[in-house]
Structure formats: C-alpha cells, structure tokens
Amino acid sequence: MxxxxxxxxxxxxxxxxxxxxxxxxxxxxxxxxxxxxxxxxxxxxxxxxxxxxxxxxxxxxxxxxxxxxxxxxxxxxxxxxxxxxxxxxxxxxxxxxxxxxxxxxxxxxxxxxxxxxxxxxxxxxxxxxxxxxxxxxxxxxxxxxxxxxxxxxxxxxxxxxxxxxxxxxxxxxxxxxxxxxxxxxxxxxxxxxxxxxxxxxxxxxANPPHAVRMAKRLLREGIHARLDTLLEMSAAFQALSHQTSDHREAVAAFLEKREPVFKG
Structure with missing residues (x-):
C-alpha cells in the first residue's frame, strides 16, 4: 500500500x-x-x-x-x-x-x-x-x-x-x-x-524557534487556563527566552541596525 x-x-x-x-x-x-x-x-x-x-x-x-x-x-x-x-x-x-x-x-x-x-x-x-x-x-x-x-x-x-x-x-x-x-x-x-x-x-x-514554540504553547494553554496561571507560565518562559543566544542576537542586531541571524 x-x-x-x-x-x-x-x-x-x-x-x-x-x-x-x-x-x-x-x-x-x-x-x-x-x-x-x-x-x-x-x-x-x-x-x-x-x-x-x-x-x-x-x-x-x-x-x-x-x-x-x-x-x-x-x-x-x-x-x-x-x-x-x-x-x-x-x-x-x-x-x-x-x-x-x-x-x-x-x-x-x-x-x-x-x-x-x-x-x-x-x-x-x-x-x-x-x-x-x-x-x-x-x-x-x-x-x-x-x-x-x-x-x-x-x-x-x-x-x-x-x-x-x-x-x-x-x-x-x-x-x-x-x-x-x-x-x-x-x-x-x-x-x-x-x-x-x-x-x-x-x-x-525566520524568527527564533524557541520563541515561536513557546508562544504557541502559551496560545494553546490560554484556551483553557486562568489568567494568573498563564501569567506564571509566561514569566517562566520569558526567563528562559531572555537567556538564549537568539535573544542576544536580536538585541544586538537591533542596536547595530542590521538583520539578525537566528540559529535556534
């Protein structure tokens, strides 16, 4: 088949x-x-x-x-x-x-x-x-x-x-x-x-894959989660995001007025 x-x-x-x-x-x-x-x-x-x-x-x-x-x-x-x-x-x-x-x-x-x-x-x-x-x-x-x-x-x-x-x-x-x-x-x-x-x-x-994946997870959870629960998840995800190399690259590219290169 x-x-x-x-x-x-x-x-x-x-x-x-x-x-x-x-x-x-x-x-x-x-x-x-x-x-x-x-x-x-x-x-x-x-x-x-x-x-x-x-x-x-x-x-x-x-x-x-x-x-x-x-x-x-x-x-x-x-x-x-x-x-x-x-x-x-x-x-x-x-x-x-x-x-x-x-x-x-x-x-x-x-x-x-x-x-x-x-x-x-x-x-x-x-x-x-x-x-x-x-x-x-x-x-x-x-x-x-x-x-x-x-x-x-x-x-x-x-x-x-x-x-x-x-x-x-x-x-x-x-x-x-x-x-x-x-x-x-x-x-x-x-x-x-x-x-x-x-x-x-x-x-x-083209966007940082970790940010896209976690944003999707928040959207899915937001369908049935309480606001305070979703805010707690968002804080945890955001803490992880701020420590990624893609976030550092995004900030540097913005300040240097160039296109970022995200490696995932």
Missing part, C-alpha cells in the same frame, strides 16, 4: 501532503492516523523544523471518515465497546498529537474539508483556503457525532452559535463564508495557495 502522508522538508519547513486523492484523502480505513503520528513525532524530534504546511493532493483537502469503515461499524459485526476503543486508539490520538505539536502548522485547504477533514484543519494553528475550498461539520448527515474533538475545536474558532449551526445542520459553507466566520484567515486563488502558505511559513521560520 502506498504511503498516505507525503513528508517533504525544504530548509526549516516541512510540507505534509495527504496523498490518497482517488478517495479524497480519508482519515479512517487506511494508515492515515499512524502516519500522522509518526510524522508529528519526527517533527517534534527534529529541531531544524520551524514550520509545517499541511495540505491535500487532488481536489479535496480531506473527506474525513471512510464510508466503508462506517458501514463495517454499523453492520453489527463489531460491538460498541470495540468501536469505542477504535476511536480512542485511532483517530482520537490525532487531535491530541497535532494540537500539542510545538511547531506551528498551517493548513493549506485546497478543496473540500468535510467532517473529520474539517476538524483536522481546526487542529492546525492557521488555516488558509483556496477559493475552491468547502467546509462542513457533516457528521449529523450520517447519523453520528463529531468523534474526533470537533465539538471542542470548532466553537473555539468560530463561536458557539455558528459551530452549533454547522454541527446541527451539517451544511456546507464556501471559502468566503469560512473567512467571514473566522474559520480561515484568508482566501486565495487556487494557484496561489501553496506559494502563499510557503511565504507565511518562511516568515514564521
């Missing part, structure tokens, strides 16, 4: 491409989850990586769950407890790993992001959409619920009312509506999607 996830590194930037276009890049019924987990672990352990771009091959970003796998789960061939374990040991490991990855991840949404495919995009830090992109929290259309963390992720991005509308109706929204609802930060021409994602990744990668 061909690999689902193509891993490519150019300088400090890794591009992950879901590469099963004939099936619209599903996240179940294949090796998607273990390949994602392996790629995330590889990125975490490679200090040269400073930004990640995630996209899909073909016309879709990701169609979410595989319908044939759902047919098996609905057939009575497996018990409810077995299905529960399949979720816990399968796709539910993906939001935990991707959400907690310290390196910033840009979702370059090239086409349809449906169900778990939408939730996958929501696990990323930044979402850029092609004009061809479409989004749907479509689980209800199949008589199921968001089993991969979508009910936690989506309201934090677009608000509870809009998340409820998408979840309860399963409606499809286009890229412009996704932009108006703050689901994505920009909409670009299809041919510009990856070049713009690359430019953004390079802007991130």
């Amino acid at each position: 061909a690999e689902f996830l193509r891993y490519e590194q150019d300088g400090h930037i890794v591009t992950l491409t879901m590469n099963e276009p004939d099936r619209r890049n599903p996240l179940t019924g294949n090796t998607a989850v273990p390949e994602f987990l392996a790629a995330i672990a590889r990125i975490e352990n490679d200090r040269s990586v400073r930004a990640v771009i995630l996209t899909g091959a073909g016309k879709a970003f990701s169609s979410g769950g595989d319908i044939k796998d759902m047919e098996r789960q609905a057939s009575g061939q497996v018990t409810g407890m077995q299905i529960r374990q399949e979720y816990r040991q399968g796709i539910q490991r993906l939001p935990l790993a991707l959400f907690n990855l310290e390196v910033p991840v840009i979702a370059a949404v090239n086409g349809a992001a449906i169900g778990a495919g939408l939730d996958l995009a929501c696990m990323c830090d930044i979402r850029i959409a092609s004009g061809h992109a479409k989004f749907a929290e479509s689980f209800v259309k199949l008589g199921i619920i968001p089993g991969d963390g979508g009910a936690w992720l989506l309201p934090r991005l677009i608000g509870l009312s809009r998340a409820a509308e998408m979840t309860f109706t399963g409606q499809v929204i286009d890229a412009e509506q996704a932009l108006a609802w703050n689901l994505v930060s920009r909409v670009v021409a299809p041919e510009d999607l990856l070049p713009i994602a690359r430019t953004l990744a390079e802007q991130i990668a």
Whole structure:
C-alpha cells in the first residue's frame, strides 16, 4: 500500500501532503492516523523544523471518515465497546498529537474539508483556503457525532452559535463564508495557495524557534487556563527566552541596525 502522508522538508519547513486523492484523502480505513503520528513525532524530534504546511493532493483537502469503515461499524459485526476503543486508539490520538505539536502548522485547504477533514484543519494553528475550498461539520448527515474533538475545536474558532449551526445542520459553507466566520484567515486563488502558505511559513521560520514554540504553547494553554496561571507560565518562559543566544542576537542586531541571524 502506498504511503498516505507525503513528508517533504525544504530548509526549516516541512510540507505534509495527504496523498490518497482517488478517495479524497480519508482519515479512517487506511494508515492515515499512524502516519500522522509518526510524522508529528519526527517533527517534534527534529529541531531544524520551524514550520509545517499541511495540505491535500487532488481536489479535496480531506473527506474525513471512510464510508466503508462506517458501514463495517454499523453492520453489527463489531460491538460498541470495540468501536469505542477504535476511536480512542485511532483517530482520537490525532487531535491530541497535532494540537500539542510545538511547531506551528498551517493548513493549506485546497478543496473540500468535510467532517473529520474539517476538524483536522481546526487542529492546525492557521488555516488558509483556496477559493475552491468547502467546509462542513457533516457528521449529523450520517447519523453520528463529531468523534474526533470537533465539538471542542470548532466553537473555539468560530463561536458557539455558528459551530452549533454547522454541527446541527451539517451544511456546507464556501471559502468566503469560512473567512467571514473566522474559520480561515484568508482566501486565495487556487494557484496561489501553496506559494502563499510557503511565504507565511518562511516568515514564521525566520524568527527564533524557541520563541515561536513557546508562544504557541502559551496560545494553546490560554484556551483553557486562568489568567494568573498563564501569567506564571509566561514569566517562566520569558526567563528562559531572555537567556538564549537568539535573544542576544536580536538585541544586538537591533542596536547595530542590521538583520539578525537566528540559529535556534
């Protein structure tokens, strides 16, 4: 079986491409989850990586769950407890790993992001959409619920009312509506999607990697932490940051009116 996830590194930037276009890049019924987990672990352990771009091959970003796998789960061939374990040991490991990855991840949404495919995009830090992109929290259309963390992720991005509308109706929204609802930060021409994602990744990668990683951690913790807790974390992270060579280089470059060179 061909690999689902193509891993490519150019300088400090890794591009992950879901590469099963004939099936619209599903996240179940294949090796998607273990390949994602392996790629995330590889990125975490490679200090040269400073930004990640995630996209899909073909016309879709990701169609979410595989319908044939759902047919098996609905057939009575497996018990409810077995299905529960399949979720816990399968796709539910993906939001935990991707959400907690310290390196910033840009979702370059090239086409349809449906169900778990939408939730996958929501696990990323930044979402850029092609004009061809479409989004749907479509689980209800199949008589199921968001089993991969979508009910936690989506309201934090677009608000509870809009998340409820998408979840309860399963409606499809286009890229412009996704932009108006703050689901994505920009909409670009299809041919510009990856070049713009690359430019953004390079802007991130140009900064001191320790500062970017710790800033991302604070943003993630800020979703559910109290202000006083986050301030304590910020003080600790800041104490570490002030003692790094990249901080000293930044200060020296500013005073000397030159471009800094950050080595990580």
